[in-house]
Amino acid sequence: MAAALNACRVATCLALALLAGCMPAAPVRIGLLADFSGRNARFNVDGRNGALLAAERLNAGGGIGGRPVELLVRDSGATPATEAAAVRALRDAGVALVIGPFSSPVAARMLPLFDAAGVLLLCPTSTDAALRERDDQLLLLNRSTRASASDYAGMLHARGHRRLALATDMRNASNNGGWRDAFVQAFTALGGHIVADTEFGVAADPTAYAAVRTLLAAGPDGLVFVANGVDAARLAQQAAKLHAKLPMVAPDWAEDRSLLEAGGSAVEGLVLASAARLDDEGAAYRGFHQAYVARFGTEPNYRSIAAYDAMTVVARALAQARPGESARNAVLRQGPYQGLQQSIAFDRFGDAARQAYFRVVQGGRFEPLP
Structure with a gap:
């Protein structure tokens, strides 16, 4: 009787082992959070596409x-209420970590929610210096506003500019x-002068047309539009209407197809920096580019590349995480990580620094700055 029972137990254990071996491995759930509305x-769609392609290739x-990647994409909406709901949905889904958002203000609003939930937030494109050098659940892949502004000041001064209007x-x-x-601090430290400094975008501020008129009245030798692609294009159009023929620059985050589409000929010659080299002929980038165009029918940009790199960081960190190790510690313990075009190294706060390359709009395209 005992022998029969033992035989039964052995058979049962073997059956369960075989069943477990046939069952698919539980997926690694990674969240992606962005404002799609x-x-x-x-x-944000560009960033989502980069992360999605990385997940598919993984x-x-x-x-x-050996575990499949399940990318859970959630729309954070455009209000604090929808953002909070999206964070709760990802937390309840048991994600290992979240990639996004692609906007510094949204990241700042969401960070307390992620800190409270103990969920890592890996932000591919944020540059806000106020989010850096903090022990929290936020890791930043992009360079800071300070580093960006300093590069622009040096470039413009080296090209002979001494009187700029912002x-x-x-x-x-x-x-x-x-x-x-x-930027003002760095440019004036080099001996340059800010001859006009105006603000726009909120109710009491001037229109884009009035803002550009104020800039031109100060007699600058260059115009600096601190805005995203659409708004930089609006300012460039107003400058064209006022027959200004001055060099123009915009910060890193203005690099987008919307700048070209909304600005048309008015943005020809505008200079900006990019954390991506879209003319890269390296094998890694060319393979990514080919796959991206085939998958989405459009060209990638720096947001696509940054999100893809974020997934690269995630994949290596989670694959080599120690038992019981948090996602944040796993990411920071390892590295540097090799991205599509450059190495990604985090400091003890989880802040990375990426090299940027200056580009100029020529013929409706972003070309390397001579």
Whole structure:
């Protein structure tokens, strides 16, 4: 009788083992959070596409540690209420971490929610210096506004500019205003002068036309539009209407198809920096570019590349995480990580620094600045 029972137990254990071996491995759930319904929806779609392509390629190669990647994409909406609901939905889904958002103001609003939930937030494109050097659940892949502004000041001074006029969109006061302040400090330290400094974008501020008139009245030798692609294009159009023939620049985050589409010929010659080299002939980038165009029917941009790199960081960190190790500690313990075009190294706060390359709009395209 005992022998029969033992035989039964052995058979049962073998059956369960075989069943477990046939069952698919539980997926690694990674969240992606972005605003697909606000004024920056199009920018976020580019980022989503980069992350989605990375997830698909990871799965084609066996996933992460043999487990398939499940990318849970959630629309954060354009209000604090919808943002909070999206965070709760991802937390309740048991995600390992979240990639996004692609906007510094949204990241600042969401961060307390992620800190409270203990869920890591990996932001591919944020540059706001106010979010850096903090022990929290936010990791930043992009360079800071300070680093960006300093690069611009050096470039413009080296190209002979001494009298610049600035127009700053204050709807994103922390990021744009922070960049403006850092730029003014760096440019004046080099001996340059800011001859006009105006703000727009909120109810009491001047229109784009009035702002550009103020800039031109000061007699600058260059115009700096501290705004995203659409608003930089609006300012460039007003400058064209006023027959201004001055060099123009806009910060990193203005690099987008919307700048070209909304600005047309008015943005020809405008200079900006990009954390991506879209003319890169390296094998890694060319393979990504080919796959991206085939998958989405459009060209990638720096948001697409940054989100793809974020997934690269995630895949390596989670695959080599120690038992019981938090996602944040796993990411920071390892590295540097090799992205599509450059290495990604985090400091102890989880802040990375990416090299940027200056580009100029020529013939309706972003070309390397000579």
